[in-house]
Amino acid sequence: MRKVHVDVKQFSVPVPRVGSIETHSGYGASPVSGQEIHVRVQRERMREYEGYEAEKRLAYIFEKGPYQFSISGRADGCVEDPALIEEIKSAFDVEELYAKLLKEPNHPYVWQLRTYGYFFFKETGKVPRLNLHLVSSRNFRSKDININLDIEGYEAWLELRLEELVAETKIKEKLFDRRQKISKEMTFPFAAPRRGQKELVETVAENFEEGRALLVQAPTGLGKTAGILYPALKESLARGQKVVYVTPKNSQHQVAEEAVEKIQEQGCKVRSLTITAKSKMCLKAEPLCNPKYCEFAKDYYKKIYDNDLVNKLAKLRGITSSKLKTMGEEYEVCPFELSVEAIERADVVIGDYNYVFAPRGLLGRLSAPLLENEKANLVIDEAHNLPSRSQDYFSPSLSLQQLGQLERDFIRVPATFSIQGNALVHRARRLIQSYGKDGINRRVEIDLDPFMELDKDIRDLTMEYLDSDVEIMPQDPVLRFTNMWSDFVNSITLSGEEFFQTYQKNNFTEMLKITCCDASEHLKLAYKEFKNVVAFSATLKPFNYYQELLGLSNLDTKQVEFQSPFEKHNRKLLIIPQISTKFTDRQMNAGKIADTINKITQVKPGNYIALFPSFEFMRLVESKVRLTGYKVLVQEREMKQQQTQSYLEEMKLANNPTLLLGVQGGVFSEGVDFPGDMLIGAFVVGPALPNFDFEREQIRNYYENRYGKDKAFNYAYVYPAMAKAIQSAGRVIRSESDRGVIVMLDSRFLQNAYAETMPDGWYDQSPQELVSSQILADVKNFWENTP
Missing domain, CATH: 3.40.50.300 (P-loop containing nucleotide triphosphate hydrolases)
Structure with missing residues (x-):
């Protein structure tokens, strides 16, 4: 007989399926938070109950058809005498979870506990008391639900579940064999x-x-x-x-x-x-997985089961977002979650x-x-x-700038919610400012309790908002507020030398930030x-x-x-060290950079790209560029995909020579192809070193402690910058027929720390080989000798 291993969580589900997509659906992966609460409760239980064993492994093997199903897992708590099996579940709103589980005796959490109880019964002959211990992640208050273990009722469910597993396993065997056959072919x-x-x-x-x-x-x-x-x-x-x-x-x-x-x-x-990203797949105005708001989340698991959608998906050879959306609309189920259902068969x-x-x-x-x-x-x-x-x-952050935008956006919601929302924003503002009384950037230790209290009040507002008849709008401020705040609160407890917390203030905003260095x-x-x-x-x-x-x-x-x-002679790579792009030199050198771009692009008209360390620097040089016969396209901070595509289409048509100005690390410098004459040259305007500021220096200190003083500056500044610079240079030569010029402006490209990041083949012995004493003549000679 073939032995098949199944985790208790996967095994213990209702037959037939019921339930909606929500935080405590009981399906899918367990929530990442809550482990510290489990440990805390287990320690308390060990003091309360003699013989209490945490993470008790319970397992059983069932034979059905040609298979042995080995089901195993670890119960959160177990006592041999008097027999007790316990599962611990944490939730922010423990009262809500308590009410939900009282109404849903068919919930996966309940079946999981019953399964552990049944295994204990088969092993010892004792029917244990089953307890669901619910704990609030906000204030650690708890509620208990006693679950009845009806052996006869469980075995009736067990027969149906094993029949399902037999059918599922036969499908998996076919898929397994098909994959092995495909590999050989x-x-x-x-x-x-x-x-x-x-x-x-x-x-x-x-x-x-x-x-x-x-x-x-x-x-x-x-x-x-x-x-x-x-x-x-x-x-x-x-x-x-x-x-x-x-x-x-x-x-x-x-x-x-x-x-x-x-x-x-x-x-x-x-x-x-x-x-595809959930936000792009969602059939609602906002991707909020709550059955009170979304009909595609409501009774999702029942609809999947009743309509056999997993097997319908398996018949599609290529599963695209359009196919998933069509199926989602037809059966009123979430297209994104449908894509998750399709993972196993892909x-x-x-x-x-x-x-x-x-x-x-x-x-x-x-x-x-x-x-x-x-x-x-x-x-x-x-x-x-x-x-x-x-x-x-x-590394989440909370800033006064974000809160100010929320205040402005609350105007769009009904007055009763706008007033409540602005009051909560005002509390959030005071909470951030309480860490910066002296207005100096500094490391801080954030007190979790007031953030948790405000989180509770924001969630209460959100639930009231969703229960009302208000129409949820795109970029809804109430939902943005609750997501932004909860993401930050969930990260406050992250610990380790790689994390630090800061209060920061600049000309635009004040913020609290949690930073992960590594x-x-x-x-x-x-x-x-x-x-x-x-x-x-x-x-x-x-x-x-x-x-x-x-x-x-x-x-x-x-x-x-x-x-x-590709042949080296297809590419002309130049370093111009006479021009400095350091922050303090940019105003003085902007004209020289523009002049270099003007002259080199006139040697051979065509499409060129110039990529800068920042938008501000790009705009400064743009104001000094004077190109005859060229169209100049400029990247914007927030570019919609449609506008990005229109720029690329314009360069592809090549009706006129074009200069595209952008930033390193941006949408035009990585992951974009410019084949053939779509791009014949690139200007990499300096290495885009991260901002030299308080936060970055804290990161450098971490690297110094972790990896050594000699590596710290390179890890924090040089290597991240050079990755962007080399990616930018890589836009030009994309095929064996491409020809192009790559010009890198800054003397730092000659330094060892920068040069060691360069690909093999850029130079033989030293990057000094890429410095020319007659730049325009060399560029002209390259184009004249290019077939």
Whole structure:
């Protein structure tokens, strides 16, 4: 008989399903918060009850059809005599959860407790008392619900649940076998791989055989997406598992989707799923998962079960957002949650970083093994972005500027809620200002209690708001307020040397901020859920820096760099050290930068991009640019996707020579292709060092303590800046037929700390080789000798 392992939480669900999408639905991953409350209660119980055992492992094996189902889990508390099994659940509003569970005897929390009780009964012959112990995360007050264990009733449910598991397992076996068959038949999607691409495929495959993590730096044009995804997918499918492919932005999903399509065109029937942001999938004005507000959340699990939607989804080869929205409207279910239901049946899941690495992501669903105790493979695209992105997940702030915008927006809601909302904003304002009586930027220790009290009052207002007949609007201020405040409150308890709290004041606002200097410990926890991890980018040097901040330092990690497959003579790379872009020199050098752009773009008219450290610097230079016959496009701070696309379309049409001005690290400097004559030159205007301010200096101090004084400045300033600079330079040469000029303006590019981040092939011995004594003549000679 085949043994199938199932976690108690997955096993203990109503048959048939019932329930809505909400915080305490009982389905899906457990809330990330609340573990400290469990530990606290368990310690108290140990003092109260003799023989109280915390995290008691309970398990049982059921035979049904050709399978043995091994069900196991850990009960929060257990007493042998008198027999007691206890589960602890924490909630902000414990009264609300108490009322909910009293009305819902079929809730998954109840079935989970009954299952532990039944296992205890089978093991000891005693029918235990079952207790749901509910604890408030706000004030630690508790409520208890005694659950009856009716053995006959439980066994009637058990028979139905085991029949379901048999059917589910047969489907999984077919999927497992199909994946292994596909793996054997898979062929590389390109008959003639680019130079270095074959070696890349072999490197990934060999590394997976050795069980090592992999850091890959490979330039644009090598075909690294297909070169990494293909071996990762082939190896994972051979074990009956899937690949999870994550990117920093939704807009970068397309590259992975195109690689999957190329594999499919070879006759390989892999199923792909792209998880799109909930805000873009939502069929309501606001993505609020509350059954009182959203009909697509109400009775969601019942609708999924009654309409067999999981199996309907499995018949789709490529699951797109439009298909999910159509199905969501037809069956009145949440399209985003539908995409989550589709994860298990997909062979490749493409999504944003946050689904794997954010505190409230989808890690458990994405990494869940299929049948065997194997794990999926994880592919991290544009991995140079992950350290800062993951730090941001744990670095919320509250500012007077945000509160002021809320006050202005409260005008749009009915007066009764506007008055209450503004009163709460006023309290929030006073709370922030109480930490800055002297107006000096400083580290602080935030007192949790007043923030929790205000959080309770904001939630009460929100519930009253949702219960009213008011129409929820896009960017609704009441919902923004409750989300902003609760995110901050949930982070106040984050602890460790990598976290610090500050009060900051500048010309625009006052704020409280929680800063995470280093999220590597959190990233390590995510990697444990995967069999193999490969992180790649065009900018991962110095490798040791990225290995540390990506949380790969404790793993057996291989570092490998590939050179550009394109001929060096296709590219003219210049460093102009005579121009300083340091903050104090910008006013004085803005004219020189504009003059350099004017002269070089006149040597060969075409499309150019100039990328700056900041919007202010960009605007300063823009005012001095004088280009005859050129159209100048300027990136804006908040650009809608439609406007971004219109700029790219204009450059593609190439009706007139165009200069695009933008910022490093922005929408035009990473993850955007400018093939052929769409771009023939780039100006990288200085390294975009982070602002030298109080907060950044605290981060530098952390790096000094953690990694050493000699590394601190580079970790805090240089390396993050150079990743943006090199990404900016990489926009020009995208294929073997592309020709282009890359001009880097600033003497700092010649310094060792900056130069060591540059890709192999940029220079032979020293970046000084890239300095020209006759810039315009060299550029002219390059174009004249370019076929």
